[in-house]
Ligand SMILES: Nc1ncnc2c1ncn2[C@@H]1O[C@H](COP(=O)(O)OP(=O)(O)O)[C@@H](O)[C@H]1O
């Protein structure tokens with residue numbers, strides 16, 4: 507194995523696995539910390555999907571270290587920690603603490619951090635993260651239910667999460683090319699936020715990082731890795747296998763993301779006549795709707811369009827529910843409902859599920875008992891169809907980051923399965 511990657515959520519893991527697959531690597535995506543002693547066969551890269559973004563920092567550290575140990579035991583030359591392109595975290599973690607723990611495990615004192623993903627309008631300039639034309643702190647991410655991002659200065663954000671020095675390798679250096687970046691990385695003690703505005707910047711950084719045992723970032727940072735491995739003689743690229751034989755059966759959309767993009771996708775789908783059931787956190791908490799009610803709704807639809815069940819709501823509605831139920835509890839309640847609903851749907855003959863939201867996808871995959879995924883065709887940048895390949899029922903699953911995808915995503919995704 508060349509690359510062993512640890513992703514802090516499920517949609518992030520499929521995003522990364524897609525990027526590496528497109529670069530010609532044979533990628534295996536597994537769910538949860540693999541048991542010690544696991545052998546991964548002949549994959550070039552293994553991506554371990556965790557659900558560690560919003561758990562207590564110590565828990566995120568121990569899960570990530572345990573996953574890294576298994577990857578290293580399988581001969582991984584380089585470890586990557588994948589987090590969100592919008593740097594989703596709080597002052598308590600978990601990006602800084604997990605980087606600290608992985609550096610300690612590897613006996614290293616330096617790494618880089620770069621969440622840029624230009625194809626999805628995430629760029630880093632002078633250490634500031636932009637979402638489209640807006641600073642992260644002015645984007646809808648400021649109202650994320652679990653990780654509201656109110657500071658766009660990543661040097662400052664990461665500085666609050668780690669005791670290590672946090673430096674900046676700015677765009678002037680990146681523009682000078684691989685040697686200039688390598689020179690800065692060689693002299694580094696701590697973590698460097700690296701500016702990146704274009705895919706070319708990401709390739710430069712990927713090449714320059716070849717001597718680092720640990721790299722960290724969004725999936726964009728993986729763009730230059732396959733080419734760097736090829737140059738080092740480590741990789742024999744394969745044609746990216748994106749065909750997927752989806753099991754026959756019905757499809758449904760489950761949306762637990764409250765992101766602006768997902769809310770737009772819901773509006774679009776409803777306007778096109780997609781049968782839709784809206785869930786409210788209070789309704790679930792008070793038992794006014796059950797998983798079986800929601801599954802029956804989906805089953806009863808005879809529309810050619812896949813039904814949509816969503817809890818996605820505007821920030822003020824989410825805030826009100828959190829005030830009544832507690833932030834963690836509200837999130838957990840809705841996630842558990844979505845996870846159980848996915849299980850119920852499979853009992854009703856649904857074999858194709860499109861899930862919006864990283865934590866939501868994590869809950870769905872956990873409850874379905876899916877242990878590994880094969881990457882299929884790309885629907886939009888960062889979102890592929892996948893096929894569950896481990897234990898549990900065989901399902902076609904599209905696990906969409908809340909923020910990704912065009913407005914017509916819930917309609918167009920199905921055509922990519924043919
Ligand atoms: N109506 C709601 N009220 C409160 N919390 C909600 C509601 N709908 C969804 N949530 C929670 O918001 C969180 C959304 O996170 P996630 O699924 O990761 O989406 P994203 O990909 O946009 O980050 C989940 O914990 C989910 O359960």
Ligand SMILES: O=C(O)[C@@H](O)C(=O)COP(=O)(O)O
Nearest residue numbers: 517518521590591864907908
């Ligand atoms: O890097 C990204 O933006 C995504 O891969 C990602 O991590 C998705 O997280 P959610 O937005 O919470 O789904």
